[in-house]
Amino acid sequence: MAAMRGTLLGLAGSALAVAPALGAGGMAAREPPATVLWFALFTIAGLSLVMACRRWWLPLMLWVPVAFAVSVIIAELADPVIGAAIRDELGGFYVLQADLCAALAITVPLMFANMRFGRHDDRKKRPFSR
Incomplete structure (x- = not known):
């Protein structure tokens, strides 16, 4: 259970780091x-x-x-x-x-x-x- 929680936290952290690069913000996307x-x-x-x-x-x-x-x-x-x-x-x-x-x-x-x-x-x- 603890290993799964650590994996999920790691994935969530990497997803948050990549989110601005996916077009979540910035004027170029708009x-x-x-x-x-x-x-x-x-x-x-x-x-x-x-x-x-x-x-x-x-x-x-x-x-x-x-x-x-x-x-x-x-x-x-x-x-x-x-x-x-x-x-x-x-x-x-x-x-x-x-x-x-x-x-x-x-x-x-x-x-x-x-x-x-x-x-x-x-x-x-x-x-x-x-």
């Missing part, structure tokens, strides 16, 4: 990887392009939830405590990629909507142009 950020950006760009080809204003409907999601990411990076922990664990290059992806995700739907609005509006003004 933040999306950089590849996910880039994949989301390319998905937003593709959706914006397809939506803009259908109607010029459709990417604007995509812009609202994207802007909300980006504001959550930027708020975490700008927080003095959480942002510092993210920079310490994941590095400054991750923060640069997250900021770049966030800025592009905000501007890409607006860019596609603006491109299609300009073309569509130009055709209405000059119906007999060559």
Whole structure:
């Protein structure tokens, strides 16, 4: 019985020592990887392009939830405590990629909507142009 108790205590002690390494804590486990950020950006760009080809204003409907999601990411990076922990664990290059992806995700739907609005509006003004 005593040998079993000693074995269980030893296993419990080693499990507690390994628990932080399994992802129980740390900012790296809570933040999306950089590849996910880039994949989301390319998905937003593709959706914006397809939506803009259908109607010029459709990417604007995509812009609202994207802007909300980006504001959550930027708020975490700008927080003095959480942002510092993210920079310490994941590095400054991750923060640069997250900021770049966030800025592009905000501007890409607006860019596609603006491109299609300009073309569509130009055709209405000059119906007999060559």
